[in-house]
Amino acid sequence: MPADLAIVTDSTAYLPQDAVDRHGITVVPLSVAVGDEALVDGVEISPKDVAEAMRAKRRVTTSRPSPETFAAAYRAAAEAGALGVVSLHLSAELSGTCEAARLAAAEAPIPVRVVDTRLIGMALGYSVLAAAEAAEAGLSLDEATAAAANRASLTSGFFYVDTLEYLRRGGRIGAARALLGSALAVKPLLHLSGGRIEPLEKVRTASRAIARLEEIAVERAGDREVDITVHHLAAEDRAEPLAERLRERVPGLRELVLSEVGAVIGAHAGPGLLAVVLSPRSR
Template sequence: MKTAVMTDTNSGIMKAEADSMGIFLIPMPVIINDETHYEGIDLTETSFYESLTGGKNVSTSQPSPGDLMDLWDDIFEQGYDEIIHIPMSSGLSASCSSAISLSTDYEGKVQIADNHRISVTQRESVMHAKKLAEAGKSAKEIKEILEAEAYNSSIYIAVDTLEFLKKGGRVTAAGAALGSVLNIKPILTIQGDKLDAFAKTRGIKKCKQKMVEALKNDRETRFKDADDRHILIGAAGSNLTEEEAEEWKQMLVDAFPNSYVYYDPLSFSIGCHIGPKGYGIGISVCSKDYDN
């Protein structure tokens, strides 16, 4: 069986990289002033955040059923027998449940893995799926493996401004105003299904330190039995400069010297809610047959 691996841009994987790895990709739609754009296709990180901070009406959406099924049909026309599709977590978007519903028309040839991840942890799932497909695993087997390992990950995100959380109803206007005056920066966490509050600190520098401490605690408790070679650390950010991104990545390299560390921009689905200059960090435990 020839199994295709597919994901969306919430994984941090963009078209050029997906093409180079032989992974199929569907871009996530972004609506700006009632016009639909697509992450990584006709919408760059710079233009997205300029729109978000420039007073435009910005929201994200799930792929249309037609676009999703057209891509599946195209993959089969290219000679693949099965598809394993890894969308963002069902707890963060309806795109996963929509894909599951649409897949029923394909008589088991399209398998949707709801492994409750997004961003850097979702990327690890996609890379793992690719290795499994190359090893001859079926789409159904890959789905079962990914879903069994779903919660072997954590994400923490530090928000520089409360403005966009206020717009999304996650913090009151009064709370946002007070936070701005006191320079309070919230830290959010994603432990599978949803974005939750984790901690508050003063200043982004302390936020970064707090997140590193949280990830070290996860490593020493939840993931204490994992070999360093099977720990992936993902640094992420929203509209960071190259210097800021490299500094953040290096901070994590120093904190986790024996693990693989990389950097990805946060997806627009997250950036839309947290705004620019946010910092993210994720940890994933890889399967023993995943070769870094």
């Protein structure tokens, strides 16, 4: 990563560690509380820990990073020689993380562009990678910010959950709340729309829902060059076959990532989550 431009994101991007290291990306972690114990996402608590806590019906909550944490990241970038920062984060509809970043950016010693990608998981991660690649190509702060925003606009996320209960508890359910009354009779497919979690389709069984998730991904990918991530929480037995089928069925597939989500997404979606992130390289 050239020293004149730094890239900052948060731990909900769930970027592969080799990509973080290769591009020199700074990842600011959110916090997860299990009962009264506050833990750092991705450092002090694992996806397995979250799944076990939720199955045991322990209280699991999340919280944003403090503005001071972002301020420290921006100062460190300036001290390392950066002349600007692109700071990309999960949807402001789901978290106060963007607000904390903006508060810190206002006092930063160098220009900071804070981007609400209106996404989460590797949907956010692809936008972060677009900013990093733009910076490495020698683009300006504004150009790298625009490249990230463009990739975000092309990226979509679709997901299946075994139950809406965890999303309801966390207050992240949005318009999908309308499905609660029939949640026992259907397996909901959801998607990110306008930065919110919205209902997409209702399917009668888990197997049909997962098959439909696959079909949606194949249909939306079309013949375009596309990157795909299959996310899951405690559902590797479902995620691995889905990833292999997508590898075979998407003709323009460039890269495919299979990734278990971390504690923050897990705390809201619950065990059994299965998601497909689709990120075209261009329109």
